[in-house]
Amino acid sequence: MMHAPIAIPALAPPPRDQRRDKRHASVLLIGRVAHAAAESACLVHDISEHGLMARFTAMPVVGERLRIAVRGLAEVAATVRWVNGYKAGVEFDVAQRIDTIFRLRDDRGLVARTPRFAMAATASLRIADRRIAVDILDISPGGVKLRSDAAVCSGQAGSVLLPEVNAAAFGTICWTREDRFGFRFCEPLSLALLSRVLGCG
Incomplete structure (x- = not known):
């Protein structure tokens, strides 16, 4: 069957x-x-x-x-x-x-940037043989915004002694405006280092 x-x-x-x-x-x-x-x-x-x-x-x-x-x-x-x-x-x-x-740029054509962290700390900026006292106004993995009465120029290379970690970050002054200027790091800060600088790591 x-x-x-x-x-x-x-x-x-x-x-x-x-x-x-x-x-x-x-x-x-x-x-x-x-x-x-x-x-x-x-x-x-x-x-x-x-x-x-x-x-x-x-x-x-x-x-x-x-x-x-x-x-x-x-x-x-x-x-x-x-x-x-x-x-x-x-x-x-x-x-x-x-x-x-x-995207590298936003809808307005501006370069997309990592968020900045507001800070109120003092630091030391070294340009050639000069040591300059600066205030850190904000920081990101890519750089810091600084304030100082000392005269500086865009393009000058140097290092910033970061607070909390006592480590130097090397870079270049990328813009100036009155007593404020931007300092771009040669290498971005790691999350661990940035967190220690911010006091949350």
């Missing part, structure tokens, strides 16, 4: 991980984090339009409210959803356009 062949249903393809589809695991950006009355740094590993995963220098807490800014993305309010040591996932209050973080 012949039996009708048994139809074997085709295996359904595994469901797509939509979060993986939309995330960019290769992102490594230093961000600025504002929480409560403090400000600290984080290293963003993974970002999507709805949130990001980062390593924080100040341990976050599930449910904590934050404001985070990274290069190409304006400061955005967010909530911590999970924590694993100093790593955490946060969800943005409002979906963001993340294509902007991969």
